[in-house]
Amino acid sequence: MSKVTRRNFLKLSTGALFLSGMAGFTGCVESRRPGNLTTLIDCNLCDGCVDLDAPLCVAACRQRAIERIPDPVEPIPQPFPRGEIEDWSNRKDVLDRLTPYTHLYIQRVDIIDGDGGERTIYVPRRCMHCDNPPCATICPFTANHKHSNGAVVINSDMCFGGAKCRDVCPWEIPQRQSGIGIYLDLVPTLAGNGVMFKCDLCYDRVRDDRLPLCVEACHRFAMVFGQKRDIEMEAIRRAAQVGGYLYGMRENGGTGTIYLSPVSFDKVNDAIDSGPGRPHMAQVERHLEKASVLESSVLLSPVIGMGAGLAAAALVAVKGRGGDGGGD
């Protein structure tokens, strides 16, 4: 709790205290200290800004994205042999799914209750910032990386737009814009296809101890941002208090985004309109968990080889035959 600005304090504590009617949470932004920053998204508080043209969080996020993404070249090179490009540059106003320009959107979920009544909740969706994100660990160019403050950030200067990160993301979050990026300077028709984009947790702002734009923009304080342990404790406390459900604490081995919902996420997932750019809310096992034995063995293999080499050499020395001594 080394740095609490007035604004952050208001967002984090006043919002939590007054709007949810709960007391005791005093999280803060400490981005310079290593440790995963986490967001709690309280669906009890989000109203989807239905009276506005665009929800405040979405508008703030999209404005930043549009300012940062260059226009694609014309014509966009046709990647050999499939010729598939993804060009969203003329559809920057799409707000009902994730796109290269919309890193956050609001999923409206209409749920039929057990008694037949209908209930609507609004779920702001963006990158989950997983604790051990496959999109980053499996990127062949390390264009995608999980930083010490927990933000999973795509370096657009290094990304070739192969979309591997989207393929391995359990929620298929990253979105591709063809016709921009480093691949244009190499062999654009043979390798690469643009740049992948997603929420970067407003990495530059957070680095300067400022809040992500979505958190700052929300007038209902539906998003709470702070150190992982504090946010998790707050999420558990709120869930216990309202009999709510949590999503994101265990999914994919743990994430930096926790959702609190008044209805179970099985019901939310059943009702959700999922598909390309519209992530599900199903339970997710961490795929690479299965690889941990192999990964550990790789890390141990130098020791195994060294031990075997020492043993074999000792055996040969004891038997008194050291090969031909001149060449092996």
Added chain:
Amino acid sequence: MELVEHWVLALSGLILLASGLLELPLGRRYYVTEIPSVTWAGDFFVVLYIHYAAAILFVAVAFFHLFYHGLLGHNGLIPRRGDLKAAIVVIKSLIGKAEEPPFHKYLPEQRIAYAGMAFIIAMLIFSGLVKTYDNLVNPQLPYILALTATWVHNVFSLFFFLTFLVHVTALAIRPNRPLIRGIFTGFVRLDYVHDRHKLWLNDIS
């Protein structure tokens, strides 16, 4: 022993190259995943498991080689003073521009190539271990370290592939062809040794 080391290193190295290439998102793009029985090539997790399995063998054998032969003092493949000059004479002799000198067990350019390959393998192993540590233990390594490890791994994979091509191409050169038998059996013909490796023959006689 050397035969087993060579083949484990060679086969695991080839699997690493192939699986490493498939970790680039090219399999689906270039229809590799549509070849019957190779559909798994588009599953990056499956390909990663294969890469890890091959890496265990590759790294273990490389360290075995280092310690086993190092401790037993097998230094015939370590480059010696004058190898570079001698290698130029050998290359000239292969194109008929010079007389081929008599050899020890290994040719001077073999010793130079061995040192080069050892350096490439060392860089691949070191960078690969950093990447594995990043994946397993701490995905939040400093970005510059993770980025450097990745690009060292990628660039030296290309060098590994090129040296593999040179290594295999060397067998196509006529004077080297009797060595093909040695790759599979560990033995070469005595008349070949008489003709080409007189210094080695003198040593072991």
